[in-house]
Amino acid sequence: MTKPSEVDLNIVGAKLLLGNQLLDGGISIEEGKIIKIGKEPSLPKADKIHDVKGRLTIPGLIDTHVHLRDLQLSYKEDFHTGTCAAAAGGFTTILDMPNNIPPTYSAANLRLRRDEAMTKVIVNVGFHAGLVDDKSEIHKMSSMGIYSFKLYMNNRHSQIDIENDATLAENFSTCKMINVPITVHAEDRSTIEQRINNFKGKPIELKDYCYIHDSDVEEKAVKRIIGIAEKTGATIHICHITNSSTIDEIKEARDKGISVTGEIAPHHMILSKDVLEKLGGWALMDPPLRQITETENLWNGLLNKEFLTVASDHAPHSLLEKSSQDIREVLPGIPGLETTLPILLTKISRGRLSLSAIPKILAERPAKIFGLKGKGELSEGADADITILDLKKEFVIDPDKFHSKARYSPFAGENCVGCVSEVFLAGNMIFENGEILTPPGSGQVLGVQT
Helix, strand or coil: CCCCCEEEEEEEEEEEEECCEEEEEEEEEECCEEEEEECHHHCCEEEEEEECCCCEEEECEEEEEECCCECCECCCCCHHHHHHHHHHCCEEEEEECCCCCCCCCCHHHHHHHHHHHHCCCCCEEEECEECECCHHHHHHHHHCCCCCEEEECCCCCCECCCCCHHHHHHHHHHHHHHCCCEEEECCCHHHHHHHHHCCCCCCCCHHHHHHHCCHHHHHHHHHHHHHHHHHHCCCEEECCCCCHHHHHHHHHHHHCCCCEEEEECHHHHHCCHHHHHHHHHHHCCCCCCCCHHHHHHHHHHHHHCCCEEECCCECCCCCHHHCCCCHHHCCCCECCCCCHHHHHHHHHHCCCCCCCHHHHHHHHHHHHHCCCCCCCCCCCCCECCEEEEEEEEEEECCHHHCCCCCCCCCCCCCEEEEEEEEEEECCEEEEECCEECCCCCCCEECCCCC
């Protein structure tokens, strides 16, 4: 790339995390792209200079599992508040899940979400669509630039016969042909429904919910869906893994040449069933929290397997929807965009995680898995999406200060070390020291075409 004599912006005084190496230097940005990384004397002159005063500088983070709600669910979250939460959490690119009202199961609804998002988002936003038993719709949505087709094996949002392996295989083959991956909520519907039937006329308590969604429900679904992927050659990505057995299944599948990756949510790595029992519905998600021994197994898997990423599964609800003694009336899901990074940075300060792991699991790997070109790396020619971190700042997680509409969290009151200082999107600073600096609609909708 030709280096201009004068650029739009130089970020200087940076401690650049490049792979496993730390470099004191700076970044030159021109027309939204990184055009030079190096020691400050080697940088071209710039119209503007921003000194980050020795703070850690990493690629803008990527969260590939986010529920931005909006439209008929805007009381929970909307594209503006959700992307403000993303920026505050250090994320410059997020991918939106399809279980909305109306659901993203057609080209028409995808277009509706795209048009709404364009007026509100402040970061990069791409879309997953729901897998449907309709080749025409699959092709239409694929041509509009979606990043995956989501399959809900628990059937809560599915518009496909998930009990029919032949139907799944046929549609997996279509996805293989058009080169679009399939993201999977891996819980076996038949087992869940059989167990729920045992509670007819009775309230479902937390312990009952954990039994209904026990780890064997995930194990059964994962084995089945990997088998279908093997037969069809489709690429699959297992969402919110809660069991070490799932990691083992993925590794075995990859050793056989099956194209499968996975993600772990921070809450499943850090919180256990004890927290669920203490907080009740505030800590309920699907799949639910597991035993503390399993959280340790997930940590070990994440640190040692290159096919795993971290994704927040940001799933905001109203406070009323999280408050009931009968778990049937509590909607599963917690906000995660503003807690994921601080929780992981705190693990670094306690020696549980290496500094170099952050861009790997929250930027590089997600970009590679979902084909986010120009994202997830600090390199010349890449998009100038950049996150600056203050590794020394100490604070307490307070949901009342969230940018998200969801003002609750099982991490409330957690003491953290390390936070987001500044965020740049395409070379423009959009967040600094807790404040959003850019208007609604200044972000970019990725991929989706007319």
